[in-house]
Amino acid sequence: MSDTSTVNTESAFKDQKQKMAISARNINVVYATPTGDIPAVRDVDIDLPKGSITGIIGESGSGKSTLIMAIMNAVTKPGKITSGSVILNGENDILQLSSEKQRKIRGKEIGFVFQAAQNSLNPLRRIGQQILDLGRAHEVNDLRELIKYAKRLLIRLGLDADRVLASYQHELSGGMRQRVGIMFSLVLNANIVFLDESTTALDMLSQASVLEIIRELQKEKNLTIAFVSHDIGVIADLSERIEIFYAGEIVEEGKTSEVLASPKHPYTKGLIKAIPKISGDIDAAEPLKGSSPDYRTFKQKGCLFYDRCPIRTNSCQDSRPELNITNRDHKVACFRVGANDRD
Amino acid sequence: MKNFLIRLVWRIFSGILMVLVIASLTFFLIRLMPGDPVSAQYNQLIMQGMTPVQAENQVKVMYGFIPDEPVGEQFVNYIWGLLHFDFGQSISYEGIGVSHIILNAAPWTLILVFTGLIASFLVGVLAGVISAIKRSSPTGTILTVSGSLLHGVPQFVMGLLLAYLFTTLWPILPFGAPYDSSINPGFNGPFISSLISHAVLPVVTYALSSYGGWLLTMKSSVITVLGDDFILASEIRGLKSSTIIGYIARNAILPLFTLFTLSIGFMFGGSVFIENIFDYPGLGNLLLKSIDTRDYPLMSGAFLLITIAVIAANIITDFLYTFVDPRIRR
Amino acid sequence: MIEIKNLQKFFQIKAKFSNHKTVHAVRNVNLAIPSGGALCLIGESGCGKTTIGRMLCGMENPSSGSIIIDGQDISKLKRGARAKLLQKVQLIHQDPYQALNPTHTIEQMMKATLKKMAKQKKKDADWIRQRMDELLKLVGLDPETILFKYPHMLSGGQRQRVIIARALTVEPEMLIADEVVSMIDVSLRLGILKLLRYLRERHNISILFITHDIASARYLGNDTELYVVYKGMVIERGRTERVIRSPQHPYTQALLSAMPILKGIEKPGKDRFVITSQFRQSEEEPRGCLFADRCPFKQSICDEKRPELVHKDDAYHACFFPKVRQVAAESI
C-alpha cells in the first residue's frame, strides 16, 4: 500500500463510518478439527453501506456463510471467532456486547433469512404462535398489531395470510417457506437483512418473484441487504456491490457491473468464463481447472488459488496477496494484477 | 378428526384380533403337551373308581372342557368363553374361575410396572438432558457410561443384587411379600406405609434396569435437536433462551414415544422375575406358579392378560403420539 | 434410435377412505432422439420431466403410449429381451452422493458390471482391467489415483464422472442425464457438460438432458432440440437457439425472463416480464390451457379450450395467441 493513499483514507474513514450499516474488520474464524485448526475465514474486512444490496459470491465450502454467521456472532461449534470487530451503524461492536444485548439486536436490528431447504421454523408450532414468541422475546407490547403487520407482509409476499399463520411448517411448500422466512426477518422492522442462499432451492419462476419482492422492499424501506449465494447470476442481477470469496478470503470486490465487465482476479475471470450463460458463444466457455478448495488448500502458505491459476508464478507461493485498490473502489488480491504486478 | 376415529377403531379391532390369535395359539399349545394331560387325568380318575360321568365332570371342572369332545367344539366354546371374559376354571385353585384369580393379581403387576416405568422415565429423561447439555464435562460422560452399563444389566441380576444389599447386608428394607402380613389390609396409615416400604425395592429394580435406555435415547435426541437448523434460527432471531429450551424439550421428547411402546413389553416381561424374587402375587408370579402346577387354563389366562395389557398400552401410546406431533395428525 | 408415441402417465393418490385424486404427470408426449443426437427437457420441478426420463429407461411403466428402442416397442417384449434392450438406455442420477454405494471402492463398482459383460463376450480378466482403465480415462479420471478410493473420498464432480464411466460399461446407446449438474460447483459444471457433448460427438451416444436451467442445456452442442414441459405437457419445442432467441409460448417466455441478468456482461431482453402468481397444484383438472391461471396474455378462450401442440415453420407451440417476444438476455 503506497503511503499517500493511507492519509486520505483516514479522513474518508471517519465520515464513511456513518454511511456504513455494518463495517466488519479482520474477521477470523477457525474450525477446530482433530487434524488441527482449519482457517475458514481469514482477515476479512467488509462494509455494508446503508440502503444498498451487497452480494457475497463464493462456491460451496468457501466460507461465505461462516462470514455472515461471524458478523451475527452465531458461529456454531466446532467453529470459533478468533478475532475481528463488527461495528453496527457506526456505534457499538456487536462481538463485544453482552449476550443479552446481542440477543436484543438479533431479530430487531438485523433480520436473517435462511436457505429455503433448511427448516428454520419449529415443526411443532404454528407459524402464528412463533410470531408471538418472537414478539414476546423483543418486548413488543401490542402483539395484535404485530400479527396484523405480519399478515400485511404475507399478503405483500403473495401468500394467503390467514392460512399460513394457522399452518405448520411441513404444510408449506419450499417457495412459501421462503416467503415466510422473509416475513420473519422484516416483521420487527429490522433495517439490515442477511439472506443466506435464499433462492437456491426455489424454482426459476418463484426465484424471480422472490428477487423482485426483495428489490421492492429494499427500495421502500431503504434496507441494507447482504445476499450470499454460489449462483453468480442471482448475485449479479440483485446486488450493486459484489464481494468475491475464495477459500475463506475476499479476492475481489467492487461495483457489480464494473467487476463483471472487467474482472481483474484470475478466479473471477475464470468463474465468469466457466458459468453456463443464456447468451454468448458456447465454444468460448471453459471450465475452471482443478477442483474446488478443501481442507488441504487452506493450509497452503502462498496464494490459495495457486494450483488452479493460469497466470501463476512461483513467487505467488511465498506470501498471501493483500486486497488493494486498482481503481476507485475496485479492489483485488493478486500479485499479478494492476499496480503491483511483480513480473 | 374423522380419519382419526377410523384409525382408533381400526387399531382396537386389530388389537382384539391379535389377542384372539394369541389365545388360540396358547390353546393349541396345550394340545401339543407330550402325552395329553387331560385324558391322562381322566384315566387316572377312572382308576380311582369314579364312574365315567363323575370323571368327566371332574375333568371338565379342572380343564374347563370335555376331553373327548371334538377339538373344534372345544376351541369354539373356549373362544366364546373368552369373549365373555371367562377364562375357564383353574386346576390348582379348586373350582375358582381363572378370570377371578388373574384380576386379583393384575393390580399388583400394574402398580409395580407403571410406577417403575414412570420412575425410570423421569430419572432417565432428566439424566439424558443433563448428559446432553454437559456432554463434554465429566458429569456427562459418567451419566452416559453408567446409563449404558446399567442398561446392559438384566432385571433379575439387578433384583438379586438390590435384594442382597438392602435386606441381608443392611437390612433397612423389608424383603418379600407386598405388605406385612401382620397388618390387616385396609385404607389405614400403617398398611399404606408398609405397602410403600415393601414396594421400594421392586420399583427401584424396575427403574434402575431400564433408566439407561431412556437416558441414551433422550441424550441422542436432545443432541440431534440442538443441531437442528430451527434452533440456530431461533437464536439468530433473538428468541428468549427459555422459549428455545421449550422448543428443544418438545421436539426431543418425540423419539421417546417409540421407546415407550417397546419398553412396556420389556417391563411386563420383567415382572416374571421381579415378582418372583420379591414374592409379589402379581401376574408374572402367577404365571410361574401355574407352570409348576401344570395349571394350563390359569397359565394361558395369566399370559393372555399380560399380552392384553401390553397391546392396550401400545395403542394408548400410539394415540398420545398423534397429539404431540402434528405431522402425523393430518 | 429411441422414439416415444403419445406417452401418458397418471398417478392415483389413494387416501385411505376419502376419494381418489388422479394426477396427470405426463400428457401424451411425443419425441424422437436420433443416435448421437441430444434432446433437452426443460421445466420446473414437478412438471413430469423426470417421470418421462424414468419411463424411457424402464424405471416406471407408462399408463399408455409406446416406447420404441431400435424399432421395437419395449412393452410388447418378454422380460429378458426387454431388459436387454433397456440396458442400452442408462439413467444418470442428479445426486452424485447417493448414486455410488458407500461401501464399494471405485474398482469394485466398475468390475461388478464388467464381469457380467466379460462373461457375455467371453473375455478374460485382462480385458476387464483394460476396459476399466479406458473408460475412466475417457471420462477424464486417472485410474491410478482413484480405483482404490471410496466414494466419500471424491469430489462431487469426480463422482459424477465415475457414475458416467460405470454407465458406459454396458455400452449404452443413450444416456438420460437427469439434472446431472445441479449438485456440482458452478465453476465445474461446464466440465460435465463438455464431457456429455464429447460422448455425443465422438462416441455417437445420444443424450436426453433433463434440467430446470435453460443456460446449461445450450452447452450440449449446437444441433440440440429443446422441449419445454409444463404440468406434464410439451408446450413448446424446436431447436435450442431458436426457442431461446424467439420463443412463442408465454410460459417459455416467462422461464427465459426469470433468468437473472449478469450486470456488466448481459443486457435484459427488451420484452422481459416477471409473473408473480404462485405455482398452485390445482385440485381439479383445468378445462382450458394449463397455464391459463398464470398467463399475463390470457384471453377468454384460453379458459375454455386447451391448445394442442401445433407446427409453425420449424417449431411447435401449444398456444392460441403465440407471439414472439425478445425476452432472453443478450451479451453486451
Added chain:
Amino acid sequence: MTTPGTAKSVHTFTPKSYNGASFWKAAWRSITRKTSRIIGFAIIVLFTLMAIFGPYLYSSHLPINTNAIYAPISWKYPLGTDFEGTSNLALIITGARYVLLAAALGALFTVIFGTVLGLIAGYFVGWSDSIIMRITDFFLTIPSFPLLVVLSTVWNFGHPLAMGFILGITSWGGMARAVRSQTLSLRERGFVEAARGLGLSPFHILFREILPNVSSYIGMNLLTSITGCIYAEVGLFFLGVVPFHVNNWGVMLNMAVFSAGAMSSPDALPYLLSPLLALLLLTLGIVLFLDAVDEMFNPRLREDV
C-alpha cells in the same frame, strides 16, 4: 492402505485390488485404536476360550469337599465354594459352554431370521412385505420373556441348539423391522436403482449392494442379541422352569437363591455373586467392544483413521 490423496506417490503405483485381507487388517487396526476396545475384545476372547476348553480342564464330576462348604475366597478357591464345597470358579468355567453356545446360536438365529426377512420385506415391497410385517408385529407385541416361560412347558431345552433356536425364534422381530426400514431407505437411494438399470441380478443387489450398508447394524445387533440371549436363558434356568440337564450359570443362581438360601446367609455370598460377576463381566466386554464393530463395517469411519 496408502493414505488417500497423496498425489505425489513415488513408486509406480499398481492399484491394490480390494480383497478380504485388508478388511481384517483394517478391522484389527480399528480395534487396537482404543484401549477400551482392546479390553472388551480380551474379555470376549477369554469367555470364548472358557466355553471351548472349559470342560476339558476339570474331570467330568467336579470334586466335592464337604469340609470346605462356603469356603471364603482363597488361592485354592479363587471364587470360594458352593454348598457342596466344589470351587465356584470351576463351576463357572464348566458352566460357560452351554450358556455361551446357546447364546451364540440364539443370536445367530435372530440375526439370520431378522436380516433375511428384513431384506426381503424391505426390497420386494408388496404382499411379501405386509405378510412379514404382520408376523413381526405379532411377535413384537407379545412380551418375549413370558412367551419363553410358556414355551418352556412344551420344548425340551436339553441341547444348546434347542435353546438357541427358541431364543432366536422369539427375538428376531425388532431386528427384522430395523433391517426392513434401512432396506426401504437404501432401496430409494440412487445406487440401488443404478444397479437395477445396469441389469445386475436381484441377488447381487440384495447381498452385494444393500447388505454391506446394513452390516454395521447387523454386527452390533449380533453382539447385543448375544447378551439378550444369555440373560433370557440364565433367567429361564434361574426361575427353574427348565429341567437342569447340565450345570450352567442359571442353575447356579437358582440353587444359590432358592435351595441354598444364599440370600439370607452372608457367608454364601461368593456362591451367589460368582455367576452374577461372570454375567456382568461378559456384558462389560461386549459393551466396550461394540463401537469397534461399528467402525469395522463402516468404510467412511475406517478410512479417516
